[in-house]
Amino acid sequence: MLEANGIEKNFGGLKAVDNVSIKVKEGTIMGLIGPNGAGKTTFFNLITGFLSTDSGEIKFKGKDITNLEPHLISRLGMVRTFQQTRIFPEMTVLENLIVAPQDNVGEGFFDPIFYRKALKDDQKEKISVAVAILKDMGLYDQKDEYAKNLPYGEQKRLELMRAVMTSPDILLLDEPTAGVSQDYTDNMKSYIKKLKNERGITFFIIEHKMSFLMDLAEYLYVIDHGKLIASGTPKEIQNNTKVINAYLGTEG
Amino acid sequence: MFYHLTILMIIYSITCIGLNIVVGYTGFFSFARAAFFGIGAYTSALLVMSGVPFLIAIIAGGILAAIFGWILGLITVEMTGDYFALATFAFAEMTRQVFINWTGLTRGPLGLPGIPRPEIFGFRFSTNQAYLFLYIILLILVLLITEMYVKSPFGRLLKTIREDETAAQSLGKDIAKTKNIAIAMGAFFGGVGGALYAHYITYIDPSAFVLHITIFFLIIVIAGGMGNNYGTILGAVMLVLVRELPRYLGLSPAFAASLQQMVYSSILVILMLVRPRGLLGERKLLSEQSSEEGGK
Structure with missing residues (x-):
C-alpha cells in the first residue's frame, strides 16, 4: 500500500534520513521505532509531503507521490497526526x-x-x-x-478522531501516546485495534515507547541516526542485538 | 449630527466586516485595508462620474478591490504572521502612491471633488435621511451574506487556517486557495465600503487612504470582537463616537485631537488586558441543538 525506496534527507551537513526503504502492507499495523533524534518524525514529514526529499521515491497505492503537496497526499487517503498535538x-x-x-x-x-x-x-x-x-x-x-x-491526553485522542473523520485508508500516527498517562495509553491502544478491525484502516505508527507497539504492531522498522538498522516482528526486534545496543540498551 | 455619525458607522462597519473575515476568522493581520478602501472609492467615483449607474459602480469598486486582493493573496501565499503584515503594508503604500501619481486618472493630490450622490432607478439620495436608509439596507445585506458564509463549512475552514494551517493541510484542505478567497472577499467589502464613503463625502483624495485609517479599521475589529460580525459593528459605533464626538464638544481642535489619541490608546490597552478577544468574543456557531438534531 505504502512504499518508500531509498529516501534521503539532509539538513546542511546532517544526514537526517539516510537511504531508508520501507513497505507498509494493507490492513496491518506497522511501527517505526528508534531513539530520540533518530529521524522518525523527519521520515514521516517526508512521506506526507511536509518536507521534500533529496532523493528516493515514495509510492502510495501504486501512485508516485514523491514531493506532492501535503493536502493532495492527504486527499489520496494517507492522513497523519503530529507528535506535538495539533488540534x-x-x-x-x-x-x-x-x-x-x-x-x-x-x-x-x-x-x-x-x-x-x-x-x-x-x-x-x-x-x-x-x-x-x-x-x-x-x-x-x-x-x-x-x-x-481538554486535558492533553484527550487532545491527543481528539486529534486521532479528527484524522479518522477524513475516512483515511492509512493513518500515520506520530507518537500517539507521548506524554499521556497509562490509562490513555491503554485506551488509545484498544481504539487503534478497533479502527483497524471495524474500518479496515492501515496503521503506521511512530513510538518512542517500545512497549506500546510490542503487542500492537505486526511488523517493526527500527531507525537510528537516520539509518534503517533492523526490521522484523516485535519478537525478532526484541532479540536483535543491534537494536538492543542502539535503543533498548539505554533503557535496560 | 446623528445622521452623519450613523452613516459613518455603517460605512466603517461594512468595511470592517470585510477586514474581520481576514483578521478575525482567517487569522492574518492585514494592513492593506486602506488600499482596498481607496480602490473601491476611486473606482466607484470615477465610474459614476462617467455615467455608470450607482449600484453597478459600487459593485465594480468591490470587484476591482477583490481582484487586487486575489493578486495580493497569490504573492503572499507563503507568508505568515509578521511577513504577511509587512507585505500588505507595502501593498497599501504602493497603492497610495498610485493614487497620488496617476494624475491623469485620479487628479493626484488635488483629489476628486463633486462625486455624485447615489441615484437608484432615478431616485436621488440627496438628504442624510435617505442616505441612512439606503446604507442601512446595504449593511443588512452585507451582514446577511457574511453571516451565511462564516456559519457555513467554508467559514469553519477559514478558522482552521487561523488555528493551525499545518493541521488543516494534513486533513487535505487546500489552504492556499482558501486563504486567497478570504483575502479577496475581505477586499471586496473593503472596496464597497470605500465606494459608499466616496459617494457620501463626495470628495476623495489620497490623504484619505493612509496608514492611519488602516489602523483605525484594525482597532474597530480588535476592540469589537475578532471573529464576530456584530462585534465589528459595535466596534465601529464605539470608534466613530470616540473619533467624532470631541469635535462637537467645543474643544480646541488641537486638544480634541490629542484627547482622541489618548482615548483610542486607552481603549486598546484596557481591552487587551480585560478582554483580549474584544468586547464580543467569537460565538460558538455549532450549537448543542444542531448536534442533538444530527444525533437522532
Whole structure:
C-alpha cells in the first residue's frame, strides 16, 4: 500500500534520513521505532509531503507521490497526526471533527449560495458521524467545549478522531501516546485495534515507547541516526542485538 | 449630527466586516485595508462620474478591490504572521502612491471633488435621511451574506487556517486557495465600503487612504470582537463616537485631537488586558441543538 525506496534527507551537513526503504502492507499495523533524534518524525514529514526529499521515491497505492503537496497526499487517503498535538484550540470539540471530512459540502466559495440544501443535509450527516465517534470514545460530554480546554491526553485522542473523520485508508500516527498517562495509553491502544478491525484502516505508527507497539504492531522498522538498522516482528526486534545496543540498551 | 455619525458607522462597519473575515476568522493581520478602501472609492467615483449607474459602480469598486486582493493573496501565499503584515503594508503604500501619481486618472493630490450622490432607478439620495436608509439596507445585506458564509463549512475552514494551517493541510484542505478567497472577499467589502464613503463625502483624495485609517479599521475589529460580525459593528459605533464626538464638544481642535489619541490608546490597552478577544468574543456557531438534531 505504502512504499518508500531509498529516501534521503539532509539538513546542511546532517544526514537526517539516510537511504531508508520501507513497505507498509494493507490492513496491518506497522511501527517505526528508534531513539530520540533518530529521524522518525523527519521520515514521516517526508512521506506526507511536509518536507521534500533529496532523493528516493515514495509510492502510495501504486501512485508516485514523491514531493506532492501535503493536502493532495492527504486527499489520496494517507492522513497523519503530529507528535506535538495539533488540534484547533479555539474551536469546539465537535467543530474539530466536523471540519475534517474531505467530502464536506460547502467549503468552496460558491457552495453556500448554490448548495444550500445539500450543505444542510451533509452537515447533519457529518454531525451524526462525529457524535457517534465521540460517544464511542467517551468524549461526547465535552463536545461543545473548546478543544484547548481538554486535558492533553484527550487532545491527543481528539486529534486521532479528527484524522479518522477524513475516512483515511492509512493513518500515520506520530507518537500517539507521548506524554499521556497509562490509562490513555491503554485506551488509545484498544481504539487503534478497533479502527483497524471495524474500518479496515492501515496503521503506521511512530513510538518512542517500545512497549506500546510490542503487542500492537505486526511488523517493526527500527531507525537510528537516520539509518534503517533492523526490521522484523516485535519478537525478532526484541532479540536483535543491534537494536538492543542502539535503543533498548539505554533503557535496560 | 446623528445622521452623519450613523452613516459613518455603517460605512466603517461594512468595511470592517470585510477586514474581520481576514483578521478575525482567517487569522492574518492585514494592513492593506486602506488600499482596498481607496480602490473601491476611486473606482466607484470615477465610474459614476462617467455615467455608470450607482449600484453597478459600487459593485465594480468591490470587484476591482477583490481582484487586487486575489493578486495580493497569490504573492503572499507563503507568508505568515509578521511577513504577511509587512507585505500588505507595502501593498497599501504602493497603492497610495498610485493614487497620488496617476494624475491623469485620479487628479493626484488635488483629489476628486463633486462625486455624485447615489441615484437608484432615478431616485436621488440627496438628504442624510435617505442616505441612512439606503446604507442601512446595504449593511443588512452585507451582514446577511457574511453571516451565511462564516456559519457555513467554508467559514469553519477559514478558522482552521487561523488555528493551525499545518493541521488543516494534513486533513487535505487546500489552504492556499482558501486563504486567497478570504483575502479577496475581505477586499471586496473593503472596496464597497470605500465606494459608499466616496459617494457620501463626495470628495476623495489620497490623504484619505493612509496608514492611519488602516489602523483605525484594525482597532474597530480588535476592540469589537475578532471573529464576530456584530462585534465589528459595535466596534465601529464605539470608534466613530470616540473619533467624532470631541469635535462637537467645543474643544480646541488641537486638544480634541490629542484627547482622541489618548482615548483610542486607552481603549486598546484596557481591552487587551480585560478582554483580549474584544468586547464580543467569537460565538460558538455549532450549537448543542444542531448536534442533538444530527444525533437522532
